[in-house]
Amino acid sequence: MDGALLLSLALAVVLIPLSLALLNRLRLGRLPPGPRPWPVLGNLRQIKPIRCRCFQEWAERYGPVISVWFGSGLTVVVSTSELAKEVLKENDQQLADRPRNRSTQRFSRNGQDLIWANYGPHYIKVRKLCNLELFTPKRLEALRPIREDEVTAMVESVYRAATAPGNVGKPLVVRNHLSMVAFNNITRLAFGKRFMNANGDIDEQGREFKTIVNNGIKIGASLSVAEFIWYLRWLCPLNEELYKTHNERRDRLTMKIIDEHAKSLKESGAKQHFVDALFTLKEQYDLSEDTVIGLLWDMITAGMDTTVISVEWAMAELVRNPRVQKKLQEELDRVVGRERIMLETDFQNLPYLQAVVKESLRLHPPTPLMLPHKASTNVKIGGYDIPKGANVMVNVWAVARDPKVWSNPLEYRPERFLEENIDIKGSDFRVLPFGAGRRVCPGAQLGINLVASMIGHLLHHFEWSLPEGTRPEDVNMMESPGMVTFMGTPLQAVTKPRLEKEELYNRVPVEM
Structure with a gap:
């Protein structure tokens, strides 16, 4: 009896994972090849720190379109110009969404900016604003x-x-x-302010700006491995107060600068800085405060x-x-x-x-894998099935x-x-x-x-x-x-x- 029970348990240990893998294969279809994923972790332990080089090596071994498992999440990486065209042109609309982790979800206020917004009415509206108002040849020349x-x-x-x-x-x-150039240029273009004087000293607002940028980087980099394994996230809850404090600090500085520009607008009229443009176009494009702030920080x-x-x-x-x-x-x-x-x-x-x-x-x-795209529906890339919800990256470094x-x-x-x-x-x-x-x-x-x-x-x-x-x-x-x-x-x-x-x-x- 004990022997039969042990045999049944042993078979269950073997057959259940195999059955789940088979069901997953049937559900997901014919996925691109790639390195064999580990249980739970996927390929996380195999991915080398410089990912563009790592994915290029895997492409040489498995082919130009590969599956990489970040924990329980599938990411498909393409490494040739032909496949890049399939992703970015032929299947562009189906792959135009943007995956957001718990950190970018909070920084972008659920995609109310441009970078982390899903493709849809909001993205189309904000993109139109960028193309027709913010980055026109006339404004760039000004x-x-x-x-x-x-x-x-x-x-x-x-x-x-x-x-x-x-x-x-x-x-x-x-x-x-x-x-120094990058810091001064982007703050002047976005906010109309030069936080640094001729001697290289940064004023109070500039120090606050740098602190906010550095804190954002630290907070965003603090996510645990559970971020990639959805059913383990309850073990690693986010510090919501940390995000709330950061966003409030960022918004407070931004709104202070916007208010300064609003006052200046009444006295001397609008200038070409992005903050002035967004303030004057806010009603025309029906922009929320979150979107205005999000766009300014996207530019930075x-x-x-x-x-x-x-x-x-x-x-x-x-x-x-x-x-x-x-x-x-x-x-x-x-x-x-x-x-x-x-x-x-x-x-x-x-x-x-x-x-x-x-x-x-x-x-x-500078961004060798670009930002990831997300499939809003099932598509085919290079003859392989890319299921809805999968992330897709183009290794432009390898291309x-x-x-x-x-x-x-x-x-x-x-x-x-x-x-x-x-x-x-x-x-x-x-x-x-x-x-x-x-x-x-x-x-x-x-x-x-x-x-x-x-x-x-x-x-x-x-x-x-x-x-x-x-x-x-x-x-x-x-x-x-x-x-x-x-x-x-x-x-x-x-x-x-x-x-x-x-x-x-x-x-x-x-x-x-």
């Missing part, structure tokens, strides 16, 4: 003086550091000088780190490739000369600079390094973008730093302009080289883990002024 002001402030910062007594010939940490989230990341990677490639650096400087000297500084209006006459920007974004997209569509894909060669006219704003699926389709980044042109301006000024004003004894292959070109990928080791480089007139290194301030 805000150009702010960008040029902040880039010249960066030049002044680098010049002071490079020429300070005892610093000549010594390497500087490039990222430190880029971060999307625009601050990505600019620093893009330019630092570009500078790393340029110091490792003196030929490209010299060729770009020759173009700048020919078009701009050495008697004035470069302006954004020069871009149309600087094709090699544009090619350098494109090649840098090809090899080093842009695919040897089947790129010649010598790991070589940094901007000339490839002169030999062929390749768009990087979503119409060519071989290179997708800003995504494509309904979820393409509405601020792509703004980002391109700022990155091009920063690179152009850094190369026009200065010569850059590696520290003495450092070879190009010694530079650590590994990414940091995360949704956005900084250089894992901050770039250090030696710089030397190349323009003779000292006044060309001064900031050109603009009050707007």
Whole structure:
């Protein structure tokens, strides 16, 4: 009797999981292949920290479309331009929703912003606002003086550091000088405020702003593994008071700035900053307070780190490739000369600079897996079944390094973008730093302009080289883990002024 009972229990232990797996297979259909998931954890223990590289390795083993199980949740990752087109164009509407974890659910107030909103009437309305009002060529041109002001402030910062007594010939940490531009630029564009003075000191509101950004990052990164296993979340409840306090602090600062602008509007009329635009368009587009605040912080989230990341990677490639650096400087000297500084209006006459920007974004997209999409219905990708509710990622890092569509894909060669006219704003699926389709980044042109301006000024004003004894292959070109990928080791480089007139290194301030 005991033996029969033990045999029955043993069979149950074996058959129940097999039966559940079979039922799951029948329910989900023919899923893409992928690494064998563990019970409960799925592939969480197998995923390496730098996910774009990990998923590329798995794609080489299992095929260009793979299943990855984050605990109990299915994520499908595609790694070729053909499959990217299937996701972002042919099945765009069915895959236009956005998965929200418990953290982004609270930060976005259930998707009341743009980034984390599901595809539907709210998203369409807010997207229309971005396309027709916020990121128009007219507004970007009106805000150009702010960008040029902040880039010249960066030049002044680098010049002071490079020429300070005892610093000549010594390497500087490039990222430190880029971060200042990104911080000042995005706060001025979004809020119409420069929180940092000429000496680099941040005022009270600026310190509060930085604290809110840093706290948001810490809170968002504090989610446990139970976030991926829905039936274990009751064991790890969120600290709701922490989120409530953070959101109230963020809203309080934002509303204070909005109120300041409302008062200024009555006295001097509307300006071109995004906060003024949203305030004046609030009724026309029926925007809630949550949406206005969400949009402003979307711009900050999307625009601050990505600019620093893009330019630092570009500078790393340029110091490792003196030929490209010299060729770009020759173009700048020919078009701009050495008697004035470069302006954004020069871009149309600087094709090699544009090619350098494109090649840098090809090899080093700041969001290498884009933000995840979510299937609102069952679809097929690459002949496989993608069930409703599954997440879908495009590994744009792998797509842009695919040897089947790129010649010598790991070589940094901007000339490839002169030999062929390749768009990087979503119409060519071989290179997708800003995504494509309904979820393409509405601020792509703004980002391109700022990155091009920063690179152009850094190369026009200065010569850059590696520290003495450092070879190009010694530079650590590994990414940091995360949704956005900084250089894992901050770039250090030696710089030397190349323009003779000292006044060309001064900031050109603009009050707007």
